[in-house]
């Protein structure tokens with residue numbers, strides 16, 4: 001059978017997993033094709049995920065901080081918001097990054113093919129784009145098809161007032177009254193943005209806490225601050241129906257402390273994401289896909305078909321860009337004959353809320369569930385000079401360590417910049433550091449990074465250098 005193009009490595013999907021794999025394979029001397037259905041490279045992360053959400057969260061942070069400065073003796077006028085300019089700024093950031101990727105692909109002679117790919121056999125795909133189609137054959141393929149928002153069946157998705165994260169990031173307008181279904185990271189990030197822009201927000205969550213899976217003590221300062229900002233936070237409650245009406249979306253509830261129903265101008269559905277594994281005719285290549293759409297892989301990122309690899313959201317949780325990127329390098333290196341494996345000690349998680357929450361390694365929730373022995377050292381930011389200086393003393397830094405060996409097992413931080421601060425703890429875990437190593441490491445003063453050192457010193461009972 002004749003193909004329109006033959007490559008050493010075909011990469012399906014140009015998100016953080018796909019473009020990283022394509023670039024790495026090209027750098028290692030392979031002839032690479034990168035297939036992406038959208039004209040813009042970068043996948044969910046750059047176009048409708050990590051980056052646009054962080055661009056909007058920055059505005060939200062400045063708005064909140066400015067409002068709170070009057071307690072520090074500086075009072076600003078209430079902000080004037082130009083939604084078109086805010087949206088435009090976000091679009092510019094996306095364009096700079098995705099344009100940069102197109103340039104990087106070109107530099108490396110990676111052939112970018114726009115269109116939707118389906119496997120036709122174990123060595124070929126058919127790419128379709130606006131009625132035209134081409135066959136590309138490959139020696140190796142890397143599936144990086146990503147994920148998409150979960151839709152609960154039975155809701156009126158043809159009504160654009162019912163949004164997913166992509167709709168919310170599009171920032172069509174600032175609704176007066178909005179409901180966020182799902183109190184996870186994405187839902188709370190978007191709630192933070194829309195609250196800052198002036199919406200009255202309610203959040204509803206099925207579980208008994210926000211940011212399910214994260215230790216409760218880390219979530220507490222965030223919950224406390226959000227409960228002052230948001231109209232309602234409903235826990236252990238769910239939405240049973242959504243009805244389009246002329247006045248808005250009429251939402252019916254069930255659970256603790258919820259009204260029977262309420263009308264909202266917009267509703268954001270952020271209840272999780274599902275992998276795209278079942279949408280690529282993987283069976284034609286003989287690649288196994290489970291009933292949820294995940295493709296399982298070994299530590300070399302190989303599927304059950306030895307010359308076909310898979311990476312990123314499509315291979316499992318956590319669905320995070322930094323996981324996809326590291327898996328991508330492994331897949332490309334293994335294909336190029338290098339010894340590589342995906343074997344991290346941990347993949348850190350961050351909620352870019354205000355305050356931020358970050359955690360890595362063992363959590364107390366998991367330790368308790370699995371009966372793992374641990375000691376913990378907690379440093380409250382109320383004793384940090386830097387946290388007090390910036391008016392944000394609600395934070396907390398926590399280290400979990402092994403009672404016998406003192407090895408660091410995990411860490412969690414809630415507070416301003418927690419997402420930046422956690423990287424040090426990840427390195428400590430990867431390097432096999434013990435809690436004394438962290439306490440003996442001289443941290444610059446006065447910084448929030450010191451709180452890791454202080455927490456470590458707390459366990460030695462020798463903390464003398466507070467503030």
Ligand code: FAD
Pocket residue numbers: 012013014015016017018035036037038042043044045046048049050051053115116117118144145146147165166186276279280311312313314319320321322323324352
């Ligand atoms: P994706 O980014 O999903 O890319 C897959 C690409 O493949 C897409 O471009 C898709 O169009 C293309 N594709 C799929 N099937 C085909 C096909 N058959 N043919 C051609 N093309 C195809 N993660 C973080 O780490 N930090 C964050 O702060 C963060 N924030 C987020 C905020 C939001 C609102 C969302 C929705 C997600 C966020 N994420 C974040 C998650 C992150 O975006 C994903 O983990 C990451 O994008 C996964 O990368 P990927 O390469 O696996 O797939």
